Amino acid sequence: MKHLIALGLTFMLVLNAEAQSSFKVAVMxxxxxxxxxxxxxxxxxxxxxxxxxTGSDISEDVPFVDVGSVGIFDYPFVHLTGHGNxxxxxxxxxxxxxxxxxxxxxxxxxxxxxxPFIRPEMKKVFPELEFIEVxxxxxxxxxxxxxxxxxxxxxxxxxxxxxGFGLFWEGRMVCFYSYESDLGDGWEDYSVHKDSDETRLxxxxxxxxxxxYAFLGEEGM
Numbered sequence: 460m461k462h463l464i465a466l467g468l469t470f471m472l473v474l475n476a477e478a479q480s481s482f483k484v485a486v487m488x489x490x491x492x493x494x495x496x497x498x499x500x501x502x503x504x505x506x507x508x509x510x511x512x513t514g515s516d517i518s519e520d521v522p523f524v525d526v527g528s529v530g531i532f533d534y535p536f537v538h539l540t541g542h543g544n545x546x547x548x549x550x551x552x553x554x555x556x557x558x559x560x561x562x563x564x565x566x567x568x569x570x571x572x573x574x575p576f577i578r579p580e581m582k583k584v585f586p587e588l589e590f591i592e593v594x595x596x597x598x599x600x601x602x603x604x605x606x607x608x609x610x611x612x613x614x615x616x617x618x619x620x621x622x623g624f625g626l627f628w629e630g631r632m633v634c635f636y637s638y639e640s641d642l643g644d645g646w647e648d649y650s651v652h653k654d655s656d657e658t659r660l661x662x663x664x665x666x667x668x669x670x671x672y673a674f675l676g677e678e679g680m
Contacts, residue, residue: 482517482674485524485531487539487565489580491546495539496523497570501646502538505666508646512603512667527551531558536673537565540643542572545580552583559584559626559633564673567636568643571616581626581634590624590636598676599623599635602668610637611661613645613654631676635669642666 486502488495502521510517524531527550531537537558547555559565567577578590593599593609600606600623610621621640625632644652645662654662 482515482536483520483522483534484517484536484538484670485522485534487531487537488523488525489539489541489545489547489551491544491576493541493543493545493573493576495541497541498643498647498651500648500651501540501643504648505646505663505670508663509667509670512664513671517670527554529554531555531563532561535563536670537563538568538643539565539577540568540570540573542570543576545573545576547580547583549583552580556584560628563633565634566669566673567634568641569616569636569638570641570643571614574638577636585626585628588626588628590626593623593625593632593635597625597632599625599632599668599672602671602675604664604668606665606668610640610642611645611658611665612640613658613662614641614652616641632672635672637665 484502484506486495503519506517506519506521509515510519524534524537526547531554555565581590595607595609600609610623612621616639619639622638624636624638626634642662642665645654645659646666649659
């Protein structure tokens with residue numbers, strides 16, 4: 460029965476995507492008081508860069524979508540960030556689980572302070588799964604651009620090396636968590652953080668890989 464439900468939700472996801480002139484991505488809105496709206500220029504800048512680099516036509520209009528809304532199924536890729544508290548209700552967690560099982564993809568980006576809040580909330584979504592560090596050989600690091608040493612380091616945070624963690628449902632990565640990297644800051648307008656061109660380019664290129672993997676999986680290699 461669970462497989463039949465997932466299949467039906469996958470069909471809904473495909474239909475919703477095809478009904479639009481192009482794919483769209485969204486930023487997740489959640490409860491708890493955390494600033495889900497942090498980095499307002501980051502994802503639009505990433506989408507613009509992705510279109511330029513790949514000849515794609517993803518909409519540069521990037522809306523917020525509530526984690527508990529059926530509207531999340533309109534977006535094959537959803538980005539979550541923030542610095543503070545994150546709370547998923549039981550219905551939020553169920554909706555996000557169904558979305559991810561249906562073929563959706565969630566990118567969580569560790570803005571400083573997010574880590575202790577997001578991990579227990581994702582445990583509500585997939586209590587049976589653990590975040591696993593993604594090996595550097597994984598296709599997500601080898602799409603349009605090769606990252607043979609994993610995630611680029613954008614901001615200092617706790618001075619730890621960047622790590623990429625994944626949640627895998629029946630062998631498919633449904634969520635990628637970029638930790639101690641701060642890709643979203645690297646995607647923002649130069650005037651926000653004044654990161655070097657080299658740092659911003661690495662962050663944007665890794666973002667291209669995330670989108671390609673979410674849309675195409677291993678076929679995007």
